[in-house]
Amino acid sequence: MQSKPQVLELRTDLPSRLRKILLPAAHHILLAPFTTWRIGGAAERLLTPHSIEEAAEMLAAARGEGWPVFFLGRGSNLLIDDAGLPGLTLHLAGSLQWLKFGQNTVMVGAGVYLPRLAATMARRGWTGFEFLIGIPGTVGGAVRLNAGIGAGREISDILKSVTVLTPELELKTLTAGELGLGYRQSHLLNFPRWLVVEVEFHLQAQAPPKELQANLRRIIQQRQAKFPxxxxxxxxxxxxxxxxxxxxxxxxxxxxxxxxxxxxxxxxxxxxxxxxxxxxxxxxxxxxxxxxxxxxxxxxxxxxxxxxxxxxxxxxx
Ligand SMILES: Cc1cc2nc3c(=O)[nH]c(=O)nc-3n(C[C@H](O)[C@H](O)[C@H](O)COP(=O)(O)OP(=O)(O)OC[C@H]3O[C@@H](n4cnc5c(N)ncnc54)[C@H](O)[C@@H]3O)c2cc1C
Structure with missing residues (x-):
């Protein structure tokens, strides 16, 4: 896999920063309410990074302490053990929340909620994102397993690249072609310690927002009829x-x-x-x-x- 990683330079006052970073970690927080199944024990420590740099500092701190690290998005595709999670859990829902429009692409923070992305893109008149309205997870959780709602409506159809932060604090950008995307499949599944921090999507054709919003409503209705x-x-x-x-x-x-x-x-x-x-x-x-x-x-x-x-x-x- 790809190439030319950028190693994040952490601030030189890192030891005192780390103490500060770890201080607000909530201890023994029940994780069940953070999952759609409402099942699971407590996280030994729970932290929300507010930037990529903060996430890197948290990973560095965990490595220094020898703690295992787990990532939690919207908890819509996971079962947390009754005994909970040891070490450090990074909670990404509500963090890494940006949308930056380029010429032909949009860069999206990994914590962005997919239905919100679908609604925003429809409001701005961009086609191709409507299917995300029905998937109640984050962009980061979705890209790992190429979430979708059927052929022609998967993350891989609109994905340009993914940026991950490795436990060695390298930032790597992988193109869609390098990710081995298939039905609920990507190479990211082989690298569970890589934190997805940002995803770049292709901008597709434009259409009147009203048309796209009607599409969103149609997809929601279809899914309500199909799901329990x-x-x-x-x-x-x-x-x-x-x-x-x-x-x-x-x-x-x-x-x-x-x-x-x-x-x-x-x-x-x-x-x-x-x-x-x-x-x-x-x-x-x-x-x-x-x-x-x-x-x-x-x-x-x-x-x-x-x-x-x-x-x-x-x-x-
Ligand atoms: C009612 C319902 C309907 C659903 N319908 C669909 C559907 O139609 N299609 C579909 O594909 N899925 C569907 N899902 C499953 C789920 O919503 C998706 O898989 C979603 O993409 C998971 O995102 P999440 O943020 O909830 O991930 P989580 O459940 O929080 O995490 C899932 C995995 O991803 C990892 N992870 C989370 N964030 C990151 C990150 N930033 N970097 C690295 N790893 C990360 C976690 O560690 C975990 O291993 C549905 C779920 C529900 C509850």
Missing amino acids: PEKLTCGSVFKNPPQGPPAGWLIDRAGFKGKTIGDAQVSTHHANFIINRGRATAIQVKTLVADIQEAVWKLHNVHLKREVVFLPDDFQG
Whole structure:
């Protein structure tokens, strides 16, 4: 992957800065309210960086202390363990919030909420961003797995480049071509310690804002009709297998619609969704996920891959 990284120069008064930076870290903050599933234990330390430099200082501090680091966007695609997260969690929703228009592109901070980006671009008359209205995550969370709502409506269709900050405090800019983008796939998944800080999108054709806003309303209505009415979900739990029927169909055929473990329930509306009926725990969801994978394997000989991230499990080591 790319090339010519810029190493961030931190300020020379770093040790005293670091103490200041770590001071406001909230300790043992319950993370469930920061996720759409409303599940998960506490973060040992939680910090929100307000700039790329601040994020770099936080990463440097964590490295100095030997803490593991986790990234949390809008928490709409992850399951946080009941035991919570050790070390330092960087909360990106509400931080890194900029939109800078260039001649043919727009640079967007990784913390920007996708529906807000969709609405802003529609208001300004730029086409191509409308599909983002239905994805309740941040730009950073979305780019890692090439979020989308179907063929021709994925992040990869409008992406020009991504800038990441590595644990070595290098800023690297990777072009869309270097990212190996596919269905819920990018090379960024192999680098879970890279923090996405900024994303550059191509500007597409212009159209009357009223037309684009009508489009947004249409997409919202279509999604409301398709998705379970219950609110506490993380969207699709599994990726659709590359060949053959979608994950929801396979799970339905395996008899899992409505199946419940504790307060975790496979949606009766759409079998690729697991609902938190109120007090579901991470272990209940994980057990349901494992049971589904086993049943689908036995019945259909298909290994369902998770789309949703388990933290810290998926990032150990
Ligand atoms: C109701 C509902 C509908 C959904 N519909 C769709 C859909 O149609 N299509 C779709 O693709 N997805 C969908 N999703 C899933 C989810 O919204 C997307 O995957 C979204 O892009 C996740 O962004 P996030 O900020 O919430 O990430 P989080 O859930 O906070 O994090 C997900 C992963 O990304 C990492 N991460 C977050 N921010 C960064 C960053 N800046 N740099 C590096 N890593 C980062 C986290 O560490 C974690 O591993 C849906 C979810 C819900 C709840």
